[in-house]
Amino acid sequence: MSREASPPVVVGVAGGSGSGKTTVVRAILEQLRPDRVGVIHHDAYYRSFAHLPEDTRAAINFDHPEALETELLVAHVQSLLNGEAVDVPVYDFRTHARTDRTLRVRPTDVLIVDGILVLAEPDLRELMDIRIFVDTDSDIRFIRRLVRDMGERGRSLESVVTQYQDTVRPMHLEFVEPSRRWADVIIPEGGKNRVAIDMVVTKLASILEARDPSR
Numbered sequence: 001m002s003r004e005a006s007p008p009v010v011v012g013v014a015g016g017s018g019s020g021k022t023t024v025v026r027a028i029l030e031q032l033r034p035d036r037v038g039v040i041h042h043d044a045y046y047r048s049f050a051h052l053p054e055d056t057r058a059a060i061n062f063d064h065p066e067a068l069e070t071e072l073l074v075a076h077v078q079s080l081l082n083g084e085a086v087d088v089p090v091y092d093f094r095t096h097a098r099t100d101r102t103l104r105v106r107p108t109d110v111l112i113v114d115g116i117l118v119l120a121e122p123d124l125r126e127l128m129d130i131r132i133f134v135d136t137d138s139d140i141r142f143i144r145r146l147v148r149d150m151g152e153r154g155r156s157l158e159s160v161v162t163q164y165q166d167t168v169r170p171m172h173l174e175f176v177e178p179s180r181r182w183a184d185v186i187i188p189e190g191g192k193n194r195v196a197i198d199m200v201v202t203k204l205a206s207i208l209e210a211r212d213p214s215r
Contacts, residue, residue, distance in 0.1 A: 007081040008038070008107055009207055010127050011200075013114040014179055015134030016172050017063070018144035020190020021114050024134055027191055028112065031201045036208055038108035040076065042115025044089050045069045050097035057096035058159070063171035065117055073113070074123050080107050081127070093153050109211050110204055116172075119179035132200065133183035134190045138169075 015021045029037060045068050049057045061067060076086040087102035119125055119133060142164060149155040180186060187196040 006109070006211055007083070008109060008111040009129045009204070010077060010081070011110060011112045011130045011132065011204070012118045012125065012128040013112060013132045013134065014116060014119040014176070014183070015190070016136065016138070016141050016176050017116055017168055018141035018148070019134040019136040020144075020192075021116075021134050023191025024132070024187060024197060025112055025114050027194075027197045028201055028204065031198075032110070032204060032208065036108050037110040037112065037204075038080070038105055039112045039114065040073065040088055040105060042068060042070070042073060042113065042118050044091050044103075045073045046091050046096075046098070048098040050095070054095075060096065061167045061171070062096075063116070063167045063175075065120060065175060068115075068117065070117075070121050070124060074121075074127065076105075077111065077113065077124070077127050080105070080111055083107050109208055116176050117179070119182045120175045125182055130185070130200075130203070131183045132185045132187060133180040135180065135186050135188050136190050138172075 013021050013025055025039060029039070046062065047067060047069050049060060052060075072089075076088065079086050085104060085106040088105050090099045090101040090103055091097075092099050113124070113128070118128075119131055125131065145164065145168070146157070146160050149160045150157065185196065185200060187193050187200075191197070
């Protein structure tokens, strides 16, 4: 089939910070042909706060929907659905600013869009064919976030805990957790739930097989 006749199947993967979304996406990619599956991360679309003093940037509520330029992500997904490549921003989490680099993403048969708020945004949600929510206990999510932010982003223990209490947990309760009602599939325990992941992979594999031009 032509690209015009078969736009990408858009899969949304949501869940709280540290829930295991990345592990789920990686597990899906490992079982499918990577040249036919594309991935866009919502957190690449954080607004650039380079114009603000460094201490002010650190105090921004990055877990609120307004911190993200979702309208640009929606435009990019629409472009990919139309068969057009897009240039995704590259964000620096250490400086809380976008870099001057971009990542070229081309249309594929399956497009995965992941992020804590992807199911909470109506315009984005409406573009999805399959909606997944990764559900993991809050204590596990906090530990994973703590390890990641201290190890990968150079954060202090105090800053991670303060941010979790002040913004991460409240925003999870206000925006992320309620968005699970829009999910077609809920995956408990994230990447450890091989049964649920295999079910999703089987569905996507059938879609790719139906679109295989060699058939």
